[in-house]
Amino acid sequence: MGENIGDFSAREQQILSLIESGNLDRLDDAWLEVIADSPKEAEFYDKFIRAMRRAHALERAHELLLLALEELKTREQWELLHAVVRIAARFWPDSKPLRPYAAAALKGVYSHLPQLSAMIAACKGLPLDQVFQRFDSLLQLLPGEVYSHAYWGEGIVTDLDLSAGKITLDFPEEKGRVIAIEFLRKHLTYCPPDSFLARRRKNPQELYQLGQGAPSELVKLVLRGNQGRIKQAELKEALVGSVIPEEEWNEWWSRARNELRIDPWIDFDVRRGAHAEIVLRNAPRSAVDEIAERFFAHDTTMADRIAAVRKLREVVRAGAEPEPELVG
Structure with a gap:
């Protein structure tokens, strides 16, 4: 064919x-x-x-x-x-x-x-x-590329000597560390330019601005570099000091949490506090998914449930298929 x-x-x-x-x-x-x-x-x-x-x-x-x-x-x-x-x-x-x-x-x-x-x-x-x-x-070895090490943190490549098999990186606590290219390939992880770690190392102010304008988008960027899931406490560790000033964290997190709860790409159970896991979905929640969450949430009032049922009726009229547990 x-x-x-x-x-x-x-x-x-x-x-x-x-x-x-x-x-x-x-x-x-x-x-x-x-x-x-x-x-x-x-x-x-x-x-x-x-x-x-x-x-x-x-x-x-x-x-x-x-x-x-x-x-x-x-x-x-x-x-x-x-x-x-x-x-x-x-x-x-x-x-x-x-x-x-x-x-x-x-x-x-x-x-x-x-x-x-x-x-x-x-x-x-x-x-x-x-x-x-x-x-x-x-x-990926050229100056400007970023690599991550478990103890040294993220380093920016500053020089490459292929004939000698050596590469030089600037880490947060040590500038000009020279290592063998083979050592780098075995013990360091490459951070693509659009990844959270690379952007945090090279331009944290850009991430700060992203977090101010669209907190949930900053969280999604972190999630993409963390296999799609992260605990709230781990998120704080990744951002505080390097991207979000510690004194701004509580106010910023309050806004971010509210955005994450309604973002169709995010699953987030706020009831577990610092141990709550934030998950990046493979597909956005449907209207029916959101109605179900609103209906069964632990803090939902009777008025909220009535509103959810009304919303479900609108969705069904529009042609969506409701979940079985919502319709009995």
């Missing part, structure tokens, strides 16, 4: 249709027309290769793809060249003709990196798919 080709141009659709229908004798001319206009989406090349594989024509796909890569290189479309060669590397990891295009793509996309030559040298001799995996891992 052919793949969905509705998002591509007419010429690109023609290429995929020719392959799916077995008209490979018309493919060369159509391909030259397509690459003259350089398809803008790497997804097209992926679908092209997969279609050719189904047609048992991978060798020919390799030849045609090289023509497209040469066109992208000539036009210095480095980002697209990089994306397409990465796709090709999965199908032809041992292809020698692809390697110069991989090198050109890396040099084009990452020309701003002082460590680029050393990074490319560190990938020498690897199969092409592993070249990109190794390069990605080296990108």
